[in-house]
Amino acid sequence: MSEPIALVFEEREYSPAQLEALADGLAGTLARRGVRAGDRVALMSSNRPEFVVVVRAIWRLGAAVVLFSPAWKRTEAEHAMAVAAPTHAVGDHPVLAELMPMLHLDEPIDPGDGGPPPAPDPGSDAVLVFSSGTTGLPKAVRHTHASFGAAVRHWRDALELTDRDRIQITTPPSHILGLLNIVTALETGAWLRLHRRFDLDRMLHHIEADRITVEMAVAPIALAMAAHPTLESYDLSSLRYIMWGATPVTASVAETVTRRTGVGWVPAYGASELPVITCNPVKGARLDSAGRAVPGVRLRVVSLETGQPVGPGETGEIQARAESLMAGYLPAEATAQALCDGWYRTGDVGHIDADGWVRLTDRSKEMIKVRGFQVAPAEIEAVLHGHPAVADCAVFGVPDPADGEAIVAAVTPHDTVDPEELIALVGDRLASYKRPSRVVLVPEIPRLPSGKVLRRVLKERHGRASDD
Incomplete structure (x- = not known):
C-alpha cells in the first residue's frame, strides 16, 4: 500500500515520512551551525515546502522559530531583529541575508533517518510571530509548544477536519493563520x-x-x-x-x-x-x-x-x-x-x-469619536460595500476641531461613482453623526496579507478633516 501524500507544491509531492526525513537532516545541519535548545532562529521564506521542513527541524532541536514576513523591508526586519534577538537565520530572502549569516533554502537538504522527533518541552517557546502592527510597531508574540498545540487542537475540532480533508494554503505561512493551517x-x-x-x-x-x-x-x-x-x-x-x-x-x-x-x-x-x-x-x-x-x-x-x-x-x-x-x-x-x-x-x-x-x-483603537458618540468604521463600511460601484472601502477618523473627529471613507470603485452619492447613502441608512465628512477615491485599500486594513496608512495619506 503506497504511503499517503501529506504535502503538494506545484509538481512535487511529499509523504509524512519524507518530510520527517528532511526535517531530521536539516536539524543535523542546523546543529552543526550551532543551533541549540532554547535558541531563536529567524525564518524569512517565501511559500515553499522547505518552510515546513525548517519549522519541523527547528522544533526537533528544541529551538524556537521566529517568523519574519517575506513582505518586510529592511527597516521592518531590523525592528524584528532588535525585538526577538535571534541567534541564527534560515530563509531565501536577501533582506535577512543582509542582516545576519543565513542558511539559504536553495541549498540541498540531505535527508536524515527520519525517526520520530523528540517530544518538546511543553513550556518552551515554539514560535514567535509578529502582531499585525496596525497601530504602531509590531510586537513578537511568544507561543510555547503547549499553547500552540492547544490552538491546533481547537482549530482541528472547530473545523471538524479529518484525514479525509483536502485543503490548500495561499496565504503567507509567516502569519499565525497560515502556520496554524x-x-x-x-x-x-x-x-x-x-x-x-x-x-x-x-x-x-x-x-x-x-x-x-x-x-x-x-x-x-x-x-x-x-x-x-x-x-x-x-x-x-x-x-x-x-x-x-x-x-x-x-x-x-x-x-x-x-x-x-x-x-x-x-x-x-x-x-x-x-x-x-x-x-x-x-x-x-x-x-x-x-x-x-x-x-x-x-x-x-x-x-x-x-x-x-x-x-x-x-x-x-x-x-x-x-x-x-x-x-x-x-x-x-x-x-x-x-x-x-x-x-x-x-x-x-x-x-x-x-x-x-x-x-x-x-x-477599540479604531472607534471614531464624533461629538461624544462612538462610531464603528465597520458599520459604515458595510453600507458602502452594498453600493454596486464600490469594490473595496475603509473608514477612519481624522482630528476635527468642532466634532472631535471627522469620518473619512476611502473607496476603491468598480465604476465611476459620485462621492456625494456615497455620503448620501450612509446618511439614508445610519444616524446623521455617522455620515462621512468626505469620501476619497483611491486605487486600492492598503491591507495586511491577513486582510486587516492599514488605517494608519490611510490617515497619513488622507488625514485632513475636509478638502482644502
Whole structure:
C-alpha cells in the first residue's frame, strides 16, 4: 500500500515520512551551525515546502522559530531583529541575508533517518510571530509548544477536519493563520497543497482539480472571488465550506460568492495572541456572527468606560482566556497591557448574546469619536460595500476641531461613482453623526496579507478633516 501524500507544491509531492526525513537532516545541519535548545532562529521564506521542513527541524532541536514576513523591508526586519534577538537565520530572502549569516533554502537538504522527533518541552517557546502592527510597531508574540498545540487542537475540532480533508494554503505561512493551517493539516493527516503565492485562478483551478474540501480564505480572497467575472465556470462542488478568518465577514461579499457558487461560509475569529477564539458551527453557520467560543476558550465582555464585565447583549471589549493564550510579548513590558487578571484583552469591540453568539463591531483603537458618540468604521463600511460601484472601502477618523473627529471613507470603485452619492447613502441608512465628512477615491485599500486594513496608512495619506 503506497504511503499517503501529506504535502503538494506545484509538481512535487511529499509523504509524512519524507518530510520527517528532511526535517531530521536539516536539524543535523542546523546543529552543526550551532543551533541549540532554547535558541531563536529567524525564518524569512517565501511559500515553499522547505518552510515546513525548517519549522519541523527547528522544533526537533528544541529551538524556537521566529517568523519574519517575506513582505518586510529592511527597516521592518531590523525592528524584528532588535525585538526577538535571534541567534541564527534560515530563509531565501536577501533582506535577512543582509542582516545576519543565513542558511539559504536553495541549498540541498540531505535527508536524515527520519525517526520520530523528540517530544518538546511543553513550556518552551515554539514560535514567535509578529502582531499585525496596525497601530504602531509590531510586537513578537511568544507561543510555547503547549499553547500552540492547544490552538491546533481547537482549530482541528472547530473545523471538524479529518484525514479525509483536502485543503490548500495561499496565504503567507509567516502569519499565525497560515502556520496554524499548515500544522493543523499535517497533524490531522489532511492532504495539503501549498501555493507559491495567491493567484485566484490557480486557487479556483486547484479546488476543482484537487477536489479541495475546505478552502481557507481572508477578506482579499473573498473580495476577489465575489468580483471574478467567470467564477461560475469552476466546479467548486467538492468544497464543504469556505472559512473566513482574520477580519469580520462582509455579508454582501460572502452572499455574492454563495449565490454564484452554492458554497457556504464558516466565519471564525482569532488573534496572533490567542489563535482560535470563536468559530461558527460547520453546519448552521451565520454571517452576522464570528461564532461561539470554541471548547476550551472562555469569553467575557467588559465596558469600554469602566472595565467591568457587562451582561449578554451589551457592547464592550471582548476578552478571552484559554490554554492556547500566548506566553507573552517581546518586548516583555508590553505583555501587561494585553492581559487583565489572566484575560487577554483583544482590543475588539462587540457583544455576546445570551446563547453565546459573538458579534464583532470594531476595534477599540479604531472607534471614531464624533461629538461624544462612538462610531464603528465597520458599520459604515458595510453600507458602502452594498453600493454596486464600490469594490473595496475603509473608514477612519481624522482630528476635527468642532466634532472631535471627522469620518473619512476611502473607496476603491468598480465604476465611476459620485462621492456625494456615497455620503448620501450612509446618511439614508445610519444616524446623521455617522455620515462621512468626505469620501476619497483611491486605487486600492492598503491591507495586511491577513486582510486587516492599514488605517494608519490611510490617515497619513488622507488625514485632513475636509478638502482644502
